[in-house]
Amino acid sequence: MSSISPPPPTASADHTQPSTQHNAMNSALLRLPAELRLKIWAYSLGGHDLVITSNSLFNDPLPKIYVSIRSELTLNSGSNPRTPNHLLSLTLVCRQIYAETHPLMPFSLNTFHFFGLCAYHSFVAYLSQAQRDAVREIVFGIFILHWYLLQAVDLTIKDKLPGLEKIVVVAGAFSSILMLGWGGVSREGGMDYAEGERRFVRTIREREGENVDVVFRGNYPKE
Numbered sequence: 001m002s003s004i005s006p007p008p009p010t011a012s013a014d015h016t017q018p019s020t021q022h023n024a025m026n027s028a029l030l031r032l033p034a035e036l037r038l039k040i041w042a043y044s045l046g047g048h049d050l051v052i053t054s055n056s057l058f059n060d061p062l063p064k065i066y067v068s069i070r071s072e073l074t075l076n077s078g079s080n081p082r083t084p085n086h087l088l089s090l091t092l093v094c095r096q097i098y099a100e101t102h103p104l105m106p107f108s109l110n111t112f113h114f115f116g117l118c119a120y121h122s123f124v125a126y127l128s129q130a131q132r133d134a135v136r137e138i139v140f141g142i143f144i145l146h147w148y149l150l151q152a153v154d155l156t157i158k159d160k161l162p163g164l165e166k167i168v169v170v171a172g173a174f175s176s177i178l179m180l181g182w183g184g185v186s187r188e189g190g191m192d193y194a195e196g197e198r199r200f201v202r203t204i205r206e207r208e209g210e211n212v213d214v215v216f217r218g219n220y221p222k223e
Contacts (some may be wrong), residue, residue: 046109
């Protein structure tokens with residue numbers, strides 16, 4: 001699986017400047033206006049649901065972060081993420097593209113889904129402060145919901161990811177949390193999902209602030 005933070009391209013000090021100038025003058029791509037180039041970089045690097053896992057459960061003293069892309073955001077056991085072998089390859093093409101895209105664009109334009117508490121902590125510890133500041137959107141699946149709502153953890157996501165703007169909640173996972181008793185929205189004849197959502201939004205506002213948007217994605221199980 002791919003590393004989330006690749007090293008910068010290497011080049012001999014004697015050739016870096018001439019090669020950079022040559023690319024800027026002769027590449028049809030790099031001669032495009034800067035605004036158009038940035039749109040191309042954003043289209044290539046952004047818009048993905050990235051699944052963050054950690055191998056710390058296997059007693060590795062130095063947990064590694066792995067990234068996968070889901071074509072659909074779901075927690076069904078049959079949905080296996082595929083490895084984005086070339087997700088960040090664009091940043092390594094040349095120094096100019098690296099400077100225009102890395103290290104922040106892949107973090108500000110993608111959605112991060114953490115498979116467990118270890119994955120979350122390893123992820124934020126792995127990133128630089130600038131990369132943590134750049135993260136805008138994360139997913140609350142079953143693991144993070146359980147940790148955030150049911151465990152005795154005084155957790156505020158924005159303490160570690162201060163640029164957070166949006167939380168995407170997986171509806172099927174949220175229904176499991178409600179069935180475990182969170183929110184007290186069990187009603188005769190079924191679950192009051194609308195009230196559960198309202199209470200969750202209030203919880204997010206209290207912990208993360210008024211500027212974090214909450215979106216519920218997916219369908220609840222039929223009663």
